[in-house]
Amino acid sequence: MEKVWWKESVVYQIYPRSFMDSNGDGIGDIQGIISKLDHLKDLGIDIIWLSPVYKSPNDDNGYDISDYKDIMDEFGTMADWEELLAQIHNRGMKLIMDLVVNHSSDEHxxxxxxxxxxxxxxxxxxxxxxxxxxxxxxxxxxxxxxxxxxxxxxxxxxxxHLFSKKQPDLNWENPTLRGEVYDMMKWWLDKGIDGFRMDVINFISKVDGLPDGEPQEGKKYVSGAPYFMNGPKIHEYLQEMHQQALSGYDVMTVGEMPGVSPEQAQLYTDEQCKEVNMVFQFEHVDLDSGPNGKWDLKPLDLKDLKWSLSRWQKGLEKAGWNSLYWNNHDQPRIVSRFGDDQNYHNESAKMLATLLHMMKGTPYIYQGEEIGMTNVKFDSIDDYRDIEILNMYKEKVEAGVPVKDIMKSIYVKGRDNARTPVQWNSSENAGFTTGTPWIKVNPNYREINAEKVVADSNSIYHYYRKLIQLRKQHEIIVYGDYDILHEDHPQVFAYTRTLGNEKLVVVCNFYGEDTTFELPEDLSSKHNTLLISNYNVEESEAISQIALRPYEARVYKLS
CATH class of the missing domain: 3.90.400.10 (Oligo-1,6-glucosidase; Domain 2)
Structure with a gap:
């Protein structure tokens, strides 16, 4: 497997509307991002993924683009963007941009x-x-x-329009349209960007004839996914994109691909195929959804998570590459979702970070994750801004679903959980803006904010810093093979990483109760080095049997 910079990097996603406002209009902007770049550099970030900053009427918060070669007025100017790129590069970091070419805005x-x-x-x-x-x-x-x-x-x-009515799908069957897209990509690459995150890129090839989806009782409209996800010409288009737009540049590409399997992802990311470097898949973040989709809540079963993450680790072990993420602009906050943001906020956030960052693949951190930001519960639907939430709410109210049940789903799964402003300090509006924020700040910003966690050496922020440092110090964390341990343990997610004669053991208690973990006999070792843990641990403690506290995580290097 080839060793390359994007495998050894850690990526940080910025959702610009909510990151930092420099001019008091309540909307995050490019100058705001520039003012906080040292926070990301100190964290250890290598690559910044910038969600769309292009000209847009903002029906879907910038994912509806009306001009691919201009900057949204609310965010600043092209000169601001050029300054941002220069400032990122001056700090030794890289910038990847969002590529949204399944659809445009209807105002394009x-x-x-x-x-x-x-x-x-x-x-x-x-x-x-x-x-x-x-x-x-x-x-x-x-x-x-x-x-x-x-x-x-x-x-x-x-x-x-597979998304909003204001997001008409582009016709990738048209070679002239494809040429326009490739020219636009090269225009940005020539400006000096370091790659693209490609929005729902596996939707661009539709089946000929656009047949009806499988009818469902009582439903007028049904999923057409079998006819547009991973469609018949998708590999042809991506290979052409690589050849026509990407091949002359040393860049990183990640394709957002709902509904992709490890076998398909292997084809998309195989270095011989020349399509994309890695994919975003959604299997592990759909495990707490019931049969009726994301708003149908069900508790996560740890066995399902072990099965899912392990099959992706093994599926892309020899060919291809994994992206590792818990959070993004479309997902609720992981510490509220799979952790305990009330009783074990610090411990569960660190455990979840350990579990992910020690796996094989490129880790992604979403803004605010490194300071432990949580989901939000606004009292009224009027405080929500996301089109997906508002459409669902209207549909469910009209169908007679009680408002309290609808709101419960929004509290758990709504995309606005990720979009409340970053909590920089304990001043008004969390230091995000001097004006009125475009969406309300999470009321817990006085307890949870960047200023506070940076000053506390035992904080979630410093734990993330250490995870990132370890990745740079130990090649095994990047390239080592993954194998799960005690697959049936009801409470512990544990695995090994192996590279040559080196071995790591990662042990994570996924719940808020004490438990015991026994190391398999073939892994016993006289000399173990504790690389990181989220509780104080005696260096001399034997690890053949470990008494784990709530949400405890430990990583040992065996020698």
Missing amino acids: EWFIEAKKSKDNPYRDYYIWRKGKDGKEPNNWESCFSGSAWKYDETTDEYFL
């Missing part, structure tokens, strides 16, 4: 032209169909609820 000039007539040169940049029997062309449901089609009176046809 391509779509404005496409709507004018059926013979407009831009018409075929999007996916248009005639209605069937006075209804939509098929029964596909949008990822944001309702039909995936919108009727356009001017031309008496429907256009496809």
Whole structure:
């Protein structure tokens, strides 16, 4: 397996709207990011992934792009962005940008032209169909609820939107459109960026004919996923993208790919295939969803998590590469989700970080994760901003679901949990803005904030710093093979990493009760080095049998 910089790096995702506001308008911006770069450098970050900062009407917080080569006014100017890139590079860090090319905004000039007539040169940049029997062309449901089609009176046809009505899907069958995308990518690469995170990139190839999804009793619209996830030409398009846009640059690419299996991910990320370096898959963050999707809450079963993470570790062991993440702008806060943010906030946040960062793959940290930010419970739906939450709420209220049940789902799974402003200090609005924030700050900012955790050597922040340092000091953490231990232990997630004659043992108590862990006899060793732990541990303590405290995590190097 080739050794390359992006395998040895740690990535930090910035969601700019919520990171830091420099001008008091309540919206995070590029100058705000620049002002906090030293926080990320001190943490040990190698790569910053910047969520979209392009021109956008903000129907889906920047993932609806109206101009791929300009900066959103609220965030600043192209000169601000160029300064950001220079400041990141001056600190020895790299920058990857979001690439959102499954869809554009309906306010993009391509779509404005496409709507004018059926013979407009831009018409075929999007996916248009005639209605069937006075209804939509098929029964596909949008990822944001309702039909995936919108009727356009001017031309008496429907256009496809797998997300919001203001996010029409681009037609990747059109070679001219693909050429426009590749030219745009090279334009950014020539500015000096270090790669792309590709939004729902495995949706770009649709099955010919766009057939109906499997009908479901009582549902007007159903998932069309089998006909657009990992579609028939996806590998052809990604290989062409590599050849036409990426091949001349030393960059990193990560493809967001819902519904991808380890076998498919191996093809996408195999170094011989020349597609993407790694994928974001969602299996492990869907394990607490019931049969009716993310809003159907069910408790996480640790055995499911062990099975999922282990099959991805083993599936991409020899070919391909894993991305490692708990949090992002679409996921609730992990310490509230799989940890205990009330009774064992510090311990469970550290345990979850240990479990992830010691695995094989490139770790991603989402803004605020390193300071232990938690989910939020706003009293009113009026305080929420996310289109997915608002659409779901409206749909469920109309269906007669009690508001308290809807709000419970939002508290646990809503995307706005990740989008409350970063808590920098204990001053008003957590130091994020001098104005009124675009979304309310989590009320716990006086207890949980960056200033406080940076000053506390026992904090979650300093634990993350140490995890990142260990990764740079021990090649085994990057390249060692993974093997699970005691797969059936109901409370402990433990595994080994092996590289040549070196071996690490990672032991994590996943729950808030004491438990015991016995090291397999073949791993017994006279000399063990404790690399990191989230409780005080005696160096001389024997590890053949370990009494683990609530959410305790330990990593030993065996020799």
